[in-house]
Amino acid sequence: MNRSWMNLPRVSVDYRNGVETFLDFAFANASQEDRILCPCKKCGNINWHIREVVQEHLIVCGFVRGYIKWIFHGEITPRRASSTSNSTDPLNSHHRSHREDDMEGILRDVFNMHDYHQSVREDCDIGVNDSFEMGRSGCHEEPNGEATKFYNLLDEMNEQLYEGSKYSKLSFCIRLFHLKCLGGWTGNSFTQLLEFLGEMFPFAKIPQSSKDMKKVIKDLGLGYEKIHCCPNDCMLYWGNRKNQESCHVCGKSRWMNRDVENVSEEDVEARSRKKPVKIL
Template sequence: MDKSWMNKSRLSQEYVDGVEQFLDYAFNNLSSDNKIVCPCIKCKNVRWKTLEVAFDHLACDGILQGYTCWFFHGENVPLSRTSSTNTPSPSSTSHPTTNNTSTRQDGTEELLRDAFNMQHHHDAPTFFGAHPTDGMEGGNETHMGLNEEQPSEEASKFYKLLEDMNGKLYDGSKHSILYFCIHLFHLKCMCGITGKGLDYLIDFLKEFFPIATIPANSHESKKVIKDLGLGYEKIHSWPNDCMLYWEEKEMQQECHVCGASRWLPTKSTQPENVDGDQVLYKQPAKVLRYFPLIPRLQRIFMSSKTSTGMSWHANGRTKDGSLRHPADAEAWRSFDARYPDFASHPRSVRLGLSSNGFNPFKLLSTSYSTWPVVLIPYNLPPWIGMKQSSFILSMIIPGEKGPGNDIDVFMEPLIKEVKQLWAGVDTYDASLKQNF
């Protein structure tokens, strides 16, 4: 299929005709509920749109320039490179055969679909082969008769994880490198293994299973799955819990409350030479780890395994007057009466907040206290919502002492996101296959 229109001006007739051909192709191959993921610059293959809305977006905003292999819209990732002199085979743009559509038993493919908003498991294609840019020499090689461009950032992440998913742990293994790394870090989290302990475990496995393609250490393992995870932000703060160096105060060097420096005192004031430049290394006095809430809630709704339970409090629980869940309490009903618009949507998220300090070093003589702040989704049934796997870690507050009443200072990023959620954030529900 001719894709040269993607590089044309949006005002040209070639571009408009190309958009119409693309939409015809996409809706014929991958349409579900008369919607497709919109590949415009703003939607970035995340939001599901109808034909008319997708056309308006592509005509007004333009299509992602790096999205030259339309794998979100029914086109297969090529099994091998195609030279500029070869004519593409008809199978290069058709649906995969039944021999290639078997679902992976380890569930990794479904995990990738949830992570990249490809929820329609039976409608979407199965992807095989290597990264589309593998084997390029000088960027002059062509694919399907077109000059190739670097894929977009989202597509690059998908291709990398796809390569790791298809890469076997060893010859004859039923599981992939990606599956191994995911379960390795799940074991680390559930058993409280330190990073050094995980390195020892990896060395042990590599010694006894030399034929397996096991990453060199925990750092290399983390690289394999980093695009699947949800990261965190490091926000500098003052040990006296006066303020956060965040947003408009991010560039301040001193606390505007007590006037203390943002940085720890250094042993030497002499800068070090790094590649001929004078660099003075500074260590922040205190660092808050903040885990953004909105993308985590969106991931819950994007997963077909967890989205259904988010409306249990409204549609699934027994309503006989007995107190079995916070939704049965008088406070819940009072809140619903005060905000009927919020209560009318069963997918409106209700959260509980909990925090407590502990000494991570397990030594009573060590003066140190870490305060994790955890959110509990009350939408879920109690036998699921009260499990550790359902808790949402919001932030980790370190320090020699607990924040006490000054914990509200650290809540600023969370409060900002909660206000955004109250106003409304576009999200896709995988269980109902619709945006809300």
């Protein structure tokens, strides 16, 4: 199906006719209670709306960047067509048409998009008629910080690891980073693995180092903070107790090396040699 109209000005007749084509397809294949996921730049395939609202959003703000394959609206890739051909439930077909790792679901959870109902009219301060009369290209305001992160990750979600792969660059990074955490791999060993994979599969979009990997998935909130704790799990060295040297419950030392237990706060070098007995 020719989708070149998606790049045309939103005030053009061809674009509006294309929107009608999309709406006919989406409501025939992926509607629930006369609503579909709205693929406009503001809703980002998160919010469910009736046809008239989706039509207005697409004319005012346009489609979300890179949404050429309508996977959220019933379009099934050839490799998965056979597994969904017997389904009569459009919602199940919609979800099965996604990649197996459900990156869309992850992004929804990370950005708390399930209850995101901000109005496009309020954000853009512009209506459909205004757009046509003034010849504007639609909503001219840039997305906020969280929306920008969401769109960037959406791009990563839609970018194949290599041509023909069923996995995206984002899903590859998340799965491999998960293995790193489960196996307790060091940053250096993880970088060595990535370098090896990059040499073996130069055609794949594999990050070159542990640092590069973290850059790809940093907006998913997968970071962590280390907190020292009592070896007997009595307490955390946290809040107003973060500078204590021993547990106030059982009296166990916070440190493995007692020789440097009582060094001053100014002695940075000595403190750097102090190793906590246990870390959360």
